[in-house]
Amino acid sequence: MTQSFEAAVQSFAPALPLAVGLSGGADSTALLLACARRWPGQVQAIHVHHGLQGAADGFEQHCILLCQELNVPLVVRRLDARHAPGQSPEDAARQARYQAFEAVVLANQSQFAIQSIAIAQHADDQVETLLLALSRGAGVAGLAAMPTHWVRAGLAWHRPLLRVTGADVRRWLQAQGQAWVEDPTNTDERFTRNRIRAQLLPVLDAAFPSFRDTFARSASNAAQAAELLQELAQQDLSMVGIPPQLCLLQSLSRARQANVLRHWLRMIHQTTPSAAQLNELLDQITACTTRGHHIHIKVGRSFVVRSGPKLDWYSR
Known part of the structure; x- marks a missing residue:
């Protein structure tokens, strides 16, 4: 009030x-x-x-x-x-x-x-x-x-x-x-x-x-939800590794993949993907079922790339 x-x-x-x-x-x-x-x-x-x-x-x-x-x-x-x-x-x-x-x-x-x-x-x-x-x-x-x-x-x-x-x-x-x-x-x-x-x-x-x-109640509810998502992202990042292992990412739901990838990019690389960039990255992770699958997606001023079994961060 x-x-x-x-x-x-x-x-x-x-x-x-x-x-x-x-x-x-x-x-x-x-x-x-x-x-x-x-x-x-x-x-x-x-x-x-x-x-x-x-x-x-x-x-x-x-x-x-x-x-x-x-x-x-x-x-x-x-x-x-x-x-x-x-x-x-x-x-x-x-x-x-x-x-x-x-x-x-x-x-x-x-x-x-x-x-x-x-x-x-x-x-x-x-x-x-x-x-x-x-x-x-x-x-x-x-x-x-x-x-x-x-x-x-x-x-x-x-x-x-x-x-x-x-x-x-x-x-x-x-x-x-x-x-x-x-x-x-x-x-x-x-x-x-x-x-x-x-x-x-x-x-x-x-x-x-x-x-x-x-509006203040709505903001408070959103803050509580954001805190829960942060806790889940921390748990998932400790499971998928830094940098994230593709096979472990693929074991998560798309929503949890998005949550942990946002957390990884924000906390480790100080950048936030746009909705379009994140959706493209999630699509590529889903499609990445062969050794030759290539991932190279611009996020911020740098790129998320595939490096063997992992995702990696390439800064120009």
């Missing part, structure tokens, strides 16, 4: 000291303000200057002034978050931001031994993420959307506002008399996420007022 901003912060119990990702927008400004009041002297802010738009200098200045006012230490990390060919700008910025957070924490461990990092995404962000995943034909891992907490690089990461609406965050911030900055790209409907926010969420709100709760 959705909850109030105050209830979400009150139930948030991270290991301290805590770092808060601070963009300067309403959501992160509210989260930092609430955390700094609750745990004075135990909170640090991290601001990432992506270098992607002219307004970024204004975001940084807001963060500096806010942290001075709150007496919260601030670390600013400047980076180039431009996306690679074939990568979405949003994903490139997100990955660069996470890497910057980790680098700041590691570099400042002797001064401020951060145990947890909090990010201010809220219930509307979760709905947008789920709808984006649906629009791209994602599987259960994509439909799981954003977790409330997870571990990365030895740090505990939290999204304490995932059950709070964006409107409630802003109402709370306005009641505190606290200003924030608006990212001008948030209203640019050339971006799919912004079209969802501007055009779909109001319609959903009118037709299904409880959609945030029901």
